[in-house]
Amino acid sequence: MKWVAIIATTSVVLSACYTLWMCKRVVFGDVTKESVGSMKDMSVREFGYFVPLIILVAWLGFYPTPVLDLMHESVIHLVAQASTSKLDAAAALAQTAPMLDVAHH
Incomplete structure (x- = not known):
């Protein structure tokens, strides 16, 4: 297993x-294509679309509670389903384990 950690x-x-x-x-390389060199910077209209996105990302970064509260119930339901399926899988494996031991002897 040590070699897996080394590779990772x-x-x-x-x-x-x-x-x-x-x-x-x-970002810092030379412009090699003329079509790229002739591109203009962001217009005022594009900047106007971009600013609300920046504000939203910053707001969610500093205060994610409203969004996390919206997802809380569905996440709890998902975790409960995953836990139940793990328990079901463990129970099924426990039932088949004696059969597997008999087959190997």
């Missing part, structure tokens, strides 16, 4: 390195 850690580090390299090229 290595892949996370390599992914982070690739992401940083890609961001450097995309």
Whole structure:
């Protein structure tokens, strides 16, 4: 199992390195296509659409309680269903376990 952790850690580090390299090229790299170089910055209308989204994301980041309260009942129901199915699976496995032990002897 140690080798799985090594592979997972290595892949996370390599992914982070690739992401940083890609961001450097995309954000700070030279513009190589003329069509991209001729693009204009955001217009006032586009900025007007963007500002409410920024405010909403910031608000949800600092105060997510209203949204979490909306989801509370459904999450509790989902957890209850998952717990019940796990218990059912464990009970079914417990019933078949003696049969499996007999088959191996």
